[in-house]
Amino acid sequence: MSETGLRASGLTVRYGRASALNLAGTELRVPAGRVTLVVGPNGAGKSSLALAMYGSVPAGGQVFLGGRDVSALPTRNRARAGLALVPQGRQLFARMSVRENLMVSAELLRLDPARVEQALDRFPILRTRANRPAGVLSGGEQQMMVVARALMTDPSVLLLDEMATGLAPLIVEDLLRTVRDLARSGTAVLLASPTIGVLGQVADGGVVLMRGRVVAEHDDVAELDAAYQAAMGAVVEG
Numbered sequence: 028m029s030e031t032g033l034r035a036s037g038l039t040v041r042y043g044r045a046s047a048l049n050l051a052g053t054e055l056r057v058p059a060g061r062v063t064l065v066v067g068p069n070g071a072g073k074s075s076l077a078l079a080m081y082g083s084v085p086a087g088g089q090v091f092l093g094g095r096d097v098s099a100l101p102t103r104n105r106a107r108a109g110l111a112l113v114p115q116g117r118q119l120f121a122r123m124s125v126r127e128n129l130m131v132s133a134e135l136l137r138l139d140p141a142r143v144e145q146a147l148d149r150f151p152i153l154r155t156r157a158n159r160p161a162g163v164l165s166g167g168e169q170q171m172m173v174v175a176r177a178l179m180t181d182p183s184v185l186l187l188d189e190m191a192t193g194l195a196p197l198i199v200e201d202l203l204r205t206v207r208d209l210a211r212s213g214t215a216v217l218l219a220s221p222t223i224g225v226l227g228q229v230a231d232g233g234v235v236l237m238r239g240r241v242v243a244e245h246d247d248v249a250e251l252d253a254a255y256q257a258a259m260g261a262v263v264e265g
């Protein structure tokens with residue numbers, strides 16, 4: 028069977044002399060139709076991992092999309108090949124309207140402008156905010172905007188970095204429903220988060236990342252949770 032989703036092999040990231048991610052010898056899979064969690068405390072390297080997969084930080088190792096080696100491709104070409112990232116911090120233009128924010132991405136990726144209107148319809152509240160500056164939206168509405176923005180390309184692999192942190196429960200529910208629907212329709216989803224919590228409702232398994240290394244991997248969320256707690260306990264005791 029041909030390979031689906033994303034596979035990362037031996038990814039490493041350094042900032043200056045400091046190593047942020049050291050997955051030499053480790054292979055990570057984000058399979059199609061599943062929600063894969065990457066959990067780890069602040070500074071564990073989760074964002075560096077997502078950025079390395081997306082190509083927005085220099086990284087060692089290889090990234091495969093649907094079996095194709097995209098390691099040498101810049102971000103924009105990875106996006107065109109089916110990879111999308113919702114970064115921590117959202118990276119939006121606060122003074123531009125919601126619609127304009129979506130238009131910027133559509134133009135950058137040379138998408139059909141109709142995609143912008145489709146993105147506004149993904150979450151009902153977004154359409155009502157279309158002409159407002161993105162900066163005045165609530166955190167949850169901004170998150171919906173950047174998720175809708177990422178989905179404009181119909182990605183086969185979606186990376187979400189700290190999707191739910193600090194958001195109201197109702198918004199989180201909407202986002203989780205979107206994630207579940209995407210996975211059911213075959214998208215490979217990666218969620219990076221410092222906690223499992225409600226993400227456990229949609230996740231199929233994942234890995235624990237500590238100090239830039241994978242210390243546990245489980246196909247079951249309860250087992251992943253236990254492994255994470257054990258790893259954190261070991262840090263506290265050690």
Ligand SMILES: Nc1ncnc2c1ncn2[C@@H]1O[C@H](COP(=O)(O)OP(=O)(O)OP(=O)(O)O)[C@@H](O)[C@H]1O
Pocket residue numbers: 042045046047067068069070071072073074075076115221
């Ligand atoms: N741009 C940068 N320059 C220098 N060091 C960085 C940079 N970004 C991250 N780091 C360092 O790399 C390590 C991993 O950070 P990273 O943001 O990938 O972890 P994280 O698990 O996503 O943490 P958080 O949940 O706090 O975002 C940390 O020690 C962090 O201080």
